[in-house]
Amino acid sequence: MSKRIALYAGSFDPYTNGHHAIVRKAAALFDEVVVMIAVNVEKRRAFDAEAMRRAIQATLEADGLNARAVIHTGLVADYCAENGIRWYVRGLRNGMDYSYEENIAQVNRRLNPEMETLYLRGDDTAISSSLVRELLAFGRDIGDYVPGSVWKTITSTRQSKYASSIRSTTL
Numbered sequence: 312m313s314k315r316i317a318l319y320a321g322s323f324d325p326y327t328n329g330h331h332a333i334v335r336k337a338a339a340l341f342d343e344v345v346v347m348i349a350v351n352v353e354k355r356r357a358f359d360a361e362a363m364r365r366a367i368q369a370t371l372e373a374d375g376l377n378a379r380a381v382i383h384t385g386l387v388a389d390y391c392a393e394n395g396i397r398w399y400v401r402g403l404r405n406g407m408d409y410s411y412e413e414n415i416a417q418v419n420r421r422l423n424p425e426m427e428t429l430y431l432r433g434d435d436t437a438i439s440s441s442l443v444r445e446l447l448a449f450g451r452d453i454g455d456y457v458p459g460s461v462w463k464t465i466t467s468t469r470q471s472k473y474a475s476s477i478r479s480t481t482l
């Protein structure tokens with residue numbers, strides 16, 4: 312029988328405990344989960360994508376999950392078609408997420424008719440990547456919101472320039 316592989320994509324800027332909770336649920340349902348840093352054309356990244364991919368990979372390995380982290384700069388639907396992945400996992404935190412996700416699911420289905428979007432409940436509805444970035448910009452610890460490897464990456468010298476550059480532009 313062929314492997315049941317699911318894809319979970321996001322900007323992950325940064326990857327949070329909320330994202331990781333969805334990956335853990337998906338990993339319990341599938342043989343393998345591909346965690347993809349993808350491009351949201353509406354957003355400019357704050358954290359280096361490859362450094363974040365490595366931090367996500369370390370988090371997946373530390374938890375012994377059947378999952379791996381990749382970066383993809385094209386359409387999610389194309390990646391699924393090229394890699395024979397049928398299941399596209401999305402986390403839903405509230406009704407607003409649902410309305411937004413439904414539109415994307417329908418477009419993805421047109422781009423790749425084999426692709427099925429699967430919604431999993433997000434448990435911690437308060438976490439978002441921008442909230443984490445905001446706390447960081449004001450010098451607060453984000454240890455409660457992101458996995459340890461992500462915390463280390465963010466607070467390393469190079470990445471912490473982000474916090475100081477935001478602070479210097481704050482009135």
Ligand code: COA
Pocket residue numbers: 320321322323324327328329330333349350351352354385386387388402403404415418419433434435438439440441442
């Ligand atoms: N727990 C915590 N936070 C969550 C979450 C969860 N379970 N699920 C989503 N979020 C947060 C994200 O961190 C993000 O926060 P932010 O706005 O503060 O950064 C927000 O909710 C929105 O998440 P999402 O809808 O996944 O957006 P995204 O920017 O992280 O990812 C892509 C969007 C990358 C998946 C999408 O742009 C994409 O697929 N790009 C590739 C091109 C493509 O195929 N486009 C689709 C064509 S229709």
